[in-house]
Amino acid sequence: MPTVWQGVWETLRLAAPTVATMVSYTAMQFVDALMVSRIEPPDPVYVTAQGNGGVWAFMPLSFLMGMLGVVNTYVAQNLGAGKPERGAAYAWNALWMAAGASLLLIPYALTLPALFATEWLNHSPQLQELETAYAQVLLFGAFLTLGTRALAQYFYGLHRPAVVLVAALAGNLTNVLANWVLIYGRPELGIPAMGVTGAALGTLVGTAVELSIPLAVFLSPTFNRLYHTRRAWRPSLAHIRDIFKIGWPASIMFGNEMICWAIFMTVLAGRFGEEHNAAGWIVLRYMHLSFMPAVGLSFAATAMVGRAIGAGRHDLASRYAMTVTAIAGGYMLICAVCFVVFRESMIAVFLKEGTPPEEAAAIIAIGAKVLIVAAVFQLFDGVGITLIGALRGAGDTKVPSVVTIVLAWVCIIGVGTALVVWAPGLESLGPWIGAGLYIVALGIFLTFRWLGGAWKNMKLLEGSAAAAAH
Numbered sequence: 001m002p003t004v005w006q007g008v009w010e011t012l013r014l015a016a017p018t019v020a021t022m023v024s025y026t027a028m029q030f031v032d033a034l035m036v037s038r039i040e041p042p043d044p045v046y047v048t049a050q051g052n053g054g055v056w057a058f059m060p061l062s063f064l065m066g067m068l069g070v071v072n073t074y075v076a077q078n079l080g081a082g083k084p085e086r087g088a089a090y091a092w093n094a095l096w097m098a099a100g101a102s103l104l105l106i107p108y109a110l111t112l113p114a115l116f117a118t119e120w121l122n123h124s125p126q127l128q129e130l131e132t133a134y135a136q137v138l139l140f141g142a143f144l145t146l147g148t149r150a151l152a153q154y155f156y157g158l159h160r161p162a163v164v165l166v167a168a169l170a171g172n173l174t175n176v177l178a179n180w181v182l183i184y185g186r187p188e189l190g191i192p193a194m195g196v197t198g199a200a201l202g203t204l205v206g207t208a209v210e211l212s213i214p215l216a217v218f219l220s221p222t223f224n225r226l227y228h229t230r231r232a233w234r235p236s237l238a239h240i241r242d243i244f245k246i247g248w249p250a251s252i253m254f255g256n257e258m259i260c261w262a263i264f265m266t267v268l269a270g271r272f273g274e275e276h277n278a279a280g281w282i283v284l285r286y287m288h289l290s291f292m293p294a295v296g297l298s299f300a301a302t303a304m305v306g307r308a309i310g311a312g313r314h315d316l317a318s319r320y321a322m323t324v325t326a327i328a329g330g331y332m333l334i335c336a337v338c339f340v341v342f343r344e345s346m347i348a349v350f351l352k353e354g355t356p357p358e359e360a361a362a363i364i365a366i367g368a369k370v371l372i373v374a375a376v377f378q379l380f381d382g383v384g385i386t387l388i389g390a391l392r393g394a395g396d397t398k399v400p401s402v403v404t405i406v407l408a409w410v411c412i413i414g415v416g417t418a419l420v421v422w423a424p425g426l427e428s429l430g431p432w433i434g435a436g437l438y439i440v441a442l443g444i445f446l447t448f449r450w451l452g453g454a455w456k457n458m459k460l461l462e463g464s465a466a467a468a469a470h
Helices: 004-036 045-068 070-080 082-115 125-140 142-157 161-184 195-218 221-227 237-266 274-308 316-340 344-348 357-376 379-396 400-420 429-452 465-469
Strands: none
Touching: 004 045, 004 161, 004 195, 004 274, 004 316, 004 379, 045 070, 045 195, 045 316, 070 082, 070 142, 070 379, 082 125, 082 142, 082 221, 082 237, 125 142, 125 195, 125 465, 142 161, 142 195, 142 274, 161 195, 161 274, 195 344, 195 429, 221 379, 237 274, 237 400, 237 429, 274 316, 274 344, 274 357, 274 379, 316 344, 316 400, 344 357, 357 379, 357 429, 379 400, 379 429, 400 429, 400 465
16 A cells, blocks of 8 residues: 555656646647737737637637547556556547537537627627637648647556656647747748737647647557557547447536636626627636646546556555645645735736736736636636546546536526626626636536545446457
């Protein structure tokens, strides 16, 4: 039986690369927004357009991304069972699913101009043009994003997260360089300034690099010899069914959450004007810096819990889950303190010199209040994010998904709408209170779900395609 400190060391050994990967990814989004905010002439509409376009592009992708997370589960449990070569088929079929989904997203991308022009969004013509262009570029390159996620989950499950980390760092560096060229233009190279659209193109260039590295490792002679990664390339309905079997609840949960957040940011909070919308997206960038490391810990929890259960060690799975949750909670408490202490200066970072003083003061005042609300739910967010990963590692996805969907609509949309209608004096702070209530309630539920132990009765590998094939 490992000691507590041995458990912490094992957690950090596996989680450090996944956390660094998520921090790297978040830094890319943060730098993207910061670079967009420096477009001349100064105007907060650029940050708003990037946020709105990004969330509506990411929303349909999130359904498949939620499902692909269970590739980690299958690979990890087969690794724990001493059959790591069974995992490659799940990675390949995730890639085939990503390719099919990317084609299906093209019609959606073509409807975005009409969507952003609807009266209920009440967006200015300039904002409509910018957010549409940003979203369409990301959607036309959707396979790059989805394929990267599929292979990342394979390497997480195989306990080889360093491959993903190297890819993320290379992709982020490429993204910054591409942004510098495409956002502001390089006349000496014959490249015009593309503004917000250039930021989207830079993201795709960086993502292409990020995908190429794990793909090269996956197909390498060494990995093929160790894990038979080349022989399982054909589409397999049996493996796709396995992914759907425990992945559909996570798919609906993640996709539904993104729908609620899209409505929340662009309709509920956004209805109070572009200053409120800009302040909200600035706050969300900082929230990404806080919760994305917890997402990295969540991926590590999935891999660690999955491997322990595959080896028949439920006691070890429980210890891993609690260790990861404690680390995430401590980190996010530190973030909460920073949100409160540095709230005004954090918002001001995104306001370029030359922004009209009254407009800048309004955005800082709004954003500072929202950061206080965000500070309140940081601990609950860290607990919820890590425990959902631990439950996914055990194959317990259905009940958490249903509860997440219900809470999202009741709190984010229901309470948020009620506060907009009945307490309009709160302005965009009202919807943020509803979102905070959702995160707190979900964190509490997931804690009781894990402690209740229903996950111990899951028998994921029995009857799976990999087991049947061997």
